[in-house]
Amino acid sequence: MSFKQKVALAILGIAVAASLGAGLLAQSPYSEQFRDAISAPPSAHFWLGTDELGRDRFSRLLYGTRVSLLLAPAAALLATLIAALIGGAAGYLGGRWERFVTAGVDLFLSLPWLFLLLAVRALLPLNTSPVTSVIITFLLLGCLGWAAPARMIRAGTRMLVNSDFLVQASASGVSRWRLFWRHLLPNLRPILLAQFWISIPLFILSEANLGLLGLGVSEPLPSWGAMLRDLENYSAVLQNPWILAPAILLVAVVGCLQLLLRTEDSVAC
């Protein structure tokens, strides 16, 4: 691991630790409204000031980081599992099933990602409780983000199925089930891990875009996407540059993940 990657890991570690310790670090709950301190500048009590409803921006940033940083990996895990199931089965079984899955994946990938997200999100109820909106947003990301990983996993599985050690194991009379669990799956682990890591920044960015468009996590629950909506008011950003904190944190975290991914990419190859 290079020096840059160590720094990236440290920044990510601090962000995750701060979001997990939000209850300890934040001086007030994320939804509490201080009516006597509306749009207040940073102070000893409100480290990043307050928003137009008088809510502590620092507290919202910490809790928003928790939502985005914990649920994006969960969605990535779901997407990787679906991809492993579909892509793995296609590569393992081959024949018609493989052709069918490949055609399906190609079709799925021809849809631009945000258009697909928007279309499916609009099918689901828009006026939901904040918790439901979080579940819908990240389930959607997990359920729709399987296609690209499935293509990689299918190719990896196909390569393994045709490898000498698996052909030999098969010829020795090892059952298909055992072949899959004991020989195929452990060797697929690096590809699965790489696909999992690759999906995380993609899902964080997608949530941010959806949130900015008003189709992400509902208020008063904070998320990076929802907090970025404050940036639409240019004059407010000029007067209160600390509003930029969620955008800076988002870019820093995704940038760190991209830096770390270079190692994962090399593992996947």
Add this chain to the structure above:
Amino acid sequence: MLSALLLRQAMRIMLTVLLGGLLGATLVRMGPGFGVDERELDSRLSADSQQAIRAERAKENNIALFYARYLGGFIHGDFGFSRSLNRPVAELLRQRLPLTLASLGYGVFGGASMGLALALLTVWWRAPGMDVASALLSGLCLAAPAAIIALVLLWMGAASRWAIALVVFPHVYRYAKNQLVATAQSPHVVAAEAKGLSSWRVLWAHVFTPAAPQLAALAGISVSLAFGASIPIEVICDTPGVGQLAWRAAMDRDLPLLVTITVLVALMTMVVNSLADLGLAAWKNGAAPPASAGSAPA
């Protein structure tokens, strides 16, 4: 080989139209307000007229007939009616598509040119500080959501098409850089340099030309990326394009409009991808030596 590829791509596009048409028809049928005709409340209409209206609508209850009619309309350019904007979808698309396509054209061309130029400056001419600057710029563009890029450009007073270019640029830059590094280190390039060929000639004939098909294949991916980015960019920059239309349709839950836009965008992406694939195949066919050329005479 080329005709087989053409057939496969045509089948893929046809399948998308069929699936998209079915999806759109299902959503129209299941959508709120289907089967309701406000003319029934018009007291000026006689009982016979109202009966005729009901009979006309009853035909649409036959699912197979409805699907066939919807699909027929879709193929002939009748994309249905937008409930939220109270206008035909085809008319809305006619107004907004040219603007989005122009932005996409500028954006993809600008992003690809920027990516290629920076990759060449970094790999080939090894301009001092260029590697760090390019890596920083591409990393920043890759880590920022399209909406943030659009906001920053809006603050700077730049055109929204530059936001699309900045979304496309890091992907082209990274791919082009990897391709150029791999080609520049290959033995035939080292040999050409050792023979004293000019830097430009080595670059054009031995580095860029062999890598061109792979770089051209990026066109399809770039178009898909640019279409996706056009939604937040057009919404943030208040550009009346297809991306903004899709967002409004999603917010108003105008599902027929949204599905029609999505299917059309998918079709356009597929056509560009198919053209890139066909171009690549034609290039390979043209570049491949005849079967007997390389072999020794029997």
